[in-house]
Amino acid sequence: MTLKEEYTQMVTEYKDVIFKVCYIYAEKEYIDDYYQEVLIQLWRSFPKFRGDSKLSSWIYRISLNTCISFIRKKKRNLPLAPIAVEVNIYDESFEKRQQLEELYNLINKLNKLEKSIILLWLEERSYEEIASITGLSRNNVAIKLNRIKEKLKNMSNE
Numbered sequence: 001m002t003l004k005e006e007y008t009q010m011v012t013e014y015k016d017v018i019f020k021v022c023y024i025y026a027e028k029e030y031i032d033d034y035y036q037e038v039l040i041q042l043w044r045s046f047p048k049f050r051g052d053s054k055l056s057s058w059i060y061r062i063s064l065n066t067c068i069s070f071i072r073k074k075k076r077n078l079p080l081a082p083i084a085v086e087v088n089i090y091d092e093s094f095e096k097r098q099q100l101e102e103l104y105n106l107i108n109k110l111n112k113l114e115k116s117i118i119l120l121w122l123e124e125r126s127y128e129e130i131a132s133i134t135g136l137s138r139n140n141v142a143i144k145l146n147r148i149k150e151k152l153k154n155m156s157n158e
Contacts, residue, residue: 007046011039014059017123018042021060024107024115025067034067041066053132060125060133064116106155114148121145 001009011018022034041062049058107115113134120130127145131138 003047007043010046010055010059011042014056017056017059018063020123021063021067021119023104024119025064025071025112030070034070037070038063038066054129056123056125057129057133060120060123064133068112106152109155110148110151114144114151117141117144118148118152 018038019031019035022031022038026034042059045062049055053061107118110118116134117130117136120133125133127138127141130136130141130145134141136144
């Protein structure tokens with residue numbers, strides 16, 4: 001299999017994960033820009049992936065770092081060119097999509113680290129894997145995750 005075919009297969013398999021990270025960090029009008037930037041960074045980094053970690057952990061790390069970098073660039077007021085192609089990346093039922101939007105709206109009110117932790121937890125990552133991706137200890141992840149869940153619960157009741 002060629003590098004391009006391997007990359008395409010990886011992106012196809014993990015497109016929902018990449019989209020969710022972008023959805024959490026981007027304002028709605030920039031989601032496609034973030035997604036495109038993550039794909040570019042994944043392509044640039046793909047040949048260097050050594051398999052020291054799980055592929056999914058590596059994709060999360062690249063996606064999170066790219067989105068955070070994109071936010072920093074945006075704050076410096078660099079102009080962004082909109083993507084002309086309409087991409088339908090995430091197909092869900094209307095009701096499920098509304099629930100996800102509601103959840104993501106609450107998550108968007110969290111700080112960057114909290115967003116990362118809850119997103120990884122929603123993807124059913126282990127505490128060890130979340131710790132590896134975020135650079136925190138396993139115990140710190142557990143504590144922060146409980147606080148984040150409580151914070152989201154309180155925010156949804158408001």
